[in-house]
Amino acid sequence: MKSYTKQQLALRNGQDKPEIWVAYQGIIYDLTHSRLWKNGKHYEHWAGQDLTEELFDAPHTANVFLKFEAVGKLINQDDFNSR
Numbered sequence: 001m002k003s004y005t006k007q008q009l010a011l012r013n014g015q016d017k018p019e020i021w022v023a024y025q026g027i028i029y030d031l032t033h034s035r036l037w038k039n040g041k042h043y044e045h046w047a048g049q050d051l052t053e054e055l056f057d058a059p060h061t062a063n064v065f066l067k068f069e070a071v072g073k074l075i076n077q078d079d080f081n082s083r
Helices: 006-011 035-040 053-057 062-067 077-081
Strands: 021-024 027-030 069-074
Antiparallel strands (some): 021 027, 027 069
16 A cells, blocks of 8 residues: 655645545545535545544544545655655
8 A cells, every 4th residue: 555644645635636635543545526525625634634633523434434445654854755
């Protein structure tokens, strides 16, 4: 699985790039085709971010991510630079 930094994830916000990606517990999911994430926004949440902490307040469980393709792993910039 390919690795991405937070900066690379941030570009997949549905506006800077057409992809709509979010991370949850270190895995990045492609939500591009979700009708609930049009223009990179879902209620008060924005694509291109790690939503791990925000899921605690969501009306659904993490099982929602099972519907979507995992496209990569979220790594920190130092790990990326050391490759």
